[in-house]
């Protein structure tokens with residue numbers, strides 16, 4: 001598989017996730033506004049991957065701005081900020097790039113080279129973070145576990161390895177037999193198109209189901225655990241993730257099944273005390289009315305298309321981060337790790 005995102009010869013290459021699994025095609029970005037467009041249109045998606053893309057977008061902007069960088073920098077940041085509102089990794093990454101810019105802008109150093117290095121460091125760090133949280137979370141899974149996941153929180157949603165799928169990969173690397181139930185994840189079908197694709201490539205057993213089948217499978221007793229990723233976690237442990245996650249969490253609680261969230265600490269938003277404050281993106285109604293340009297509903301039917309929902313912390317059994325596994329009093333654990 002081509003890397004999800006890569007900096008090469010002052011260009012940003014991305015695997016076009018809209019085309020998977022039918023086609024593996026790279027999109028080449030030469031301007032920061034093209035990167036912003038690709039984030040908005042979901043060429044790249046998944047919270048940590050969006051963060052790395054934004055950082056590389058800033059680096060591209062600085063490279064192209066040349067001597068005008070001081071006047072152009074605010075517009076570069078604003079354009080990338082306005083792409084998608086929910087995944088906090090985007091804003092975390094932009095803030096980190098802004099700090100590096102401010103620290104070096106008048107230093108006489110090669111600013112473009114420094115910004116490229118920082119974006120590439122974020123790319124590498126994300127993979128290392130996922131491996132760490134994967135190893136920590138893998139202890140929660142037993143040999144033989146059948147694990148349900150929603151959306152795609154895998155290698156494709158990150159710089160590599162994945163968060164929720166990283167935990168599963170790490171458990172498999174420990175020698176455990178793990179099989180996965182993948183929700184298809186309407187309307188964008190990240191589960192059907194992306195999760196099954198990357199797990200099958202790794203030889204990890206996966207079965208695709210429609211979103212509405214999860215409850216019945218839980219009742220049958222064939223799901224041992226649920227693991228999902230996150231787009232933003234409030235200080236109290238409330239979790240914003242792909243629409244449908246909340247329903248799965250309610251079902252898991254009803255059936256006494258552990259519900260785990262796997263995410264890097266860059267997904268925890270220290271500014272937000274609870275999930276009600278998390279902005280939820282609403283996307284184009286045609287994502288629901290059509291599938292790959294084929295109409296599946298009346299063209300003028302009113303549609304509500306929120307891309308995310310919030311799962312309250314009471315329904316979360318544990319949050320798996322690279323700093324540790326937070327259980328019980330999530331507020332204290334997450335707060336301590338944020339300041340520590």
Ligand code: MRU
Pocket residue numbers: 045046047048087150151152153154157158162163164190228229230231241242243307
């Ligand atoms: O709309 P998307 O595809 O960007 O949504 C992705 C998700 O909801 C993922 O579960 C989340 O970003 C975690 S990715 C490691």
